[in-house]
């Protein structure tokens with residue numbers, strides 16, 4: 626069974642391959658020379674979309690601290706991160722298999738391992754299925770059945786709900802497809818407590834409302850690509866004013882829900898103060914873009930990629946505050 630095609634050029638860098646800057650890799654069949662093996666591994670790392678997994682894990686770790694009201698049990702935390710990484714990598718690999726046709730049509734994705742023939746479709750699917758089975762079994766055996774079920778649901782929802790059903794059919798694709806990306810929060814909580822409570826659902830809703838502005842800011846930058854690939858992202862089917870107005874509304878919802886964690890989880894004042902500051906920065910930038918577009922700015926003059934990166938930083942720092950708060954509470958007694 627061929628998993629990797631004989632390539633023509635030098636080894637690719639995993640982050641470059643993921644970001645679309647790679648050249649064809651020199652990945653021979655497994656068991657080839659060391660350089661070829663390295664390129665082979667890099668191709669599969671790129672297939673996993675590691676930069677995306679980073680922030681998915683960053684939203685998983687804090688809820689384990691809140692659930693444990695301090696430092697979570699090390700073994701459970703490590704097992705959750707390992708199997709959570711496998712779970713997200715599985716979803717991303719199968720997404721690359723299913724999207725290999727449109728990935729070839731978009732500048733941003735056309736040099737992804739499957740789109741570039743570095744990894745065969747069968748290799749990507751096999752990799753994804755093995756990781757899906759391994760992560761589900763790993764959660765079940767080493768953590769608990771609830772986290773195993775939630776992890777499997779996240780994979781299945783992202784593959785069937787978002788990638789196969791919603792992505793190519795509706796401009797609401799990322800609104801509802803985003804549910805998959807909210808699941809790491811519930812997985813982290815259930816890994817520690819073996820149950821679900823209101824606190825993780827508050828953070829689930831933070832990620833839910835955060836996702837549309839995150840993806841639409843990027844989609845505004847790559848609007849022509851999505852149009853060429855016939856993916857009806859909102860910036861393809863609606864004007865910039867409508868998109869940025871929705872980004873502002875979803876950002877307000879994100880900030881409002883983020884404040885609910887304070888009473889629901891009984892945090893210290895540290896968390897709401899940080900959430901308010903971060904939320905203010907996110908809203909100022911969202912409103913600034915809306916004001917610019919209403920003043921006639923359009924296309925590259927709109928710094929939507931700046932908002933995209935700010936949205937990632939917002940989520941990472943907000944969840945860092947979620948992690949620190951219970952440690953502060955314990956330290957302050």
Ligand code: HEM
Nearest residue numbers: 643644676677680681684733799802803806807836840937
């Ligand atoms: C349906 C939901 C989502 C969609 C459609 C989406 C869309 C995207 C897209 C298209 C990219 C660019 C990928 C690339 O070019 O390699 C991206 C990057 C990224 N996404 Fe999302 N995303 C979603 C949810 C999430 C969630 C829930 C998180 C984390 C909690 C997240 C974190 C990231 C990160 C960290 C990156 C990489 C940013 C970078 O390269 O600097 N995404 N997202």
Ligand SMILES: CC(C)=CCC/C(C)=C/CC/C(C)=C/COP(=O)(O)OP(=O)(O)O
Nearest residue numbers: 677712713716717720779780783805806809
């Ligand atoms: C725990 C677990 C299984 C989580 C699954 C959720 C998950 C992998 C979310 C990733 C979100 C994401 C990058 C979506 C982009 O898909 P896309 O196809 O629109 O992006 P693309 O155009 O860059 O391929």
